[in-house]
Amino acid sequence: MTQSAHDIVADYAREGLALRERFFTSNAEAIAALGLNIAVCLAKGGKILLCGNGGSAADAQHLAAEFVNRFQIERPPLPAIALTTDSSILTAIGNDSSFDEVFVKQVKALGRPGDVLLGISTSGKSANVNAALAAAREGQLGTVGLAGKDGGAMADLCDTLLVVDHDSTPLIQEVQIAVGHMVCRLVDYYLFEAVVELQPYLE
Numbered sequence: 188m189t190q191s192a193h194d195i196v197a198d199y200a201r202e203g204l205a206l207r208e209r210f211f212t213s214n215a216e217a218i219a220a221l222g223l224n225i226a227v228c229l230a231k232g233g234k235i236l237l238c239g240n241g242g243s244a245a246d247a248q249h250l251a252a253e254f255v256n257r258f259q260i261e262r263p264p265l266p267a268i269a270l271t272t273d274s275s276i277l278t279a280i281g282n283d284s285s286f287d288e289v290f291v292k293q294v295k296a297l298g299r300p301g302d303v304l305l306g307i308s309t310s311g312k313s314a315n316v317n318a319a320l321a322a323a324r325e326g327q328l329g330t331v332g333l334a335g336k337d338g339g340a341m342a343d344l345c346d347t348l349l350v351v352d353h354d355s356t357p358l359i360q361e362v363q364i365a366v367g368h369m370v371c372r373l374v375d376y377y378l379f380e381a382v383v384e385l386q387p388y389l390e
């Protein structure tokens with residue numbers, strides 16, 4: 188029998204709520220550690236590079252904007268670059284080399300040791316994201332992955348990997364942007380509210 192529109196809404200909301208509950212209950216410590224890790228990178232003068240495809244490209248841009256502009260408190264701008272935004276770079280690399288290379292070359296051009304690359308994918312199988320993570324590791328950047336499903340190939344490429352254990356791409360994405368927002372909140376906390384807590388990690 189065909190589902191009603193009401194049932195589609197109710198089922199989607201119920202599944203998303205259950206996933207959030209499961210994921211954040213079992214990953215709270217890892218998310219707190221990730222927030223600290225990103226705060227330490229920024230406090231030491233590093234920057235955050237972000238990449239992903241489709242909805243994850245939007246998430247990369249969304250999160251870069253939170254760092255550069257502000258999140259919930261007024262504070263100095265923080266350095267973050269989404270590698271998904273420059274259409275000249277993306278089309279030149281995609282056209283001359285391959286779409287798999289669109290992020291790698293930017294990591295090599297812009298990344299410095301001590302920076303962090305945050306790769307976002309729901310499948311863990313996006314070749315351009317995984318190539319960027321491999322190049323970041325090679326260049327001594329920290330590598331962080333937000334993945335879904337079974338994590339794909341990202342596990343072997345990331346210092347920190349958070350896997351949203353579900354098969355639905357949009358539900359995974361909704362959890363991933365919440366993780367990103369929590370990291371922004373934690374960065375504000377460590378850099379501007381609880382500076383003494385950060386101090387031991389800077390020595």
Ligand SMILES: O=C(CO)[C@@H](O)[C@H](O)[C@H](O)[C@H](O)COP(=O)(O)O
Nearest residue numbers: 240241242243308309310313356357
């Ligand atoms: O937003 C969505 C689906 O919700 C799509 O645009 C989705 O992001 C695209 O199909 C991506 O190419 C999927 O890439 P990935 O998550 O597997 O790395």
Ligand SMILES: [Zn+2]
Nearest residue numbers: 241242357360
């Ligand atoms: Zn989407």
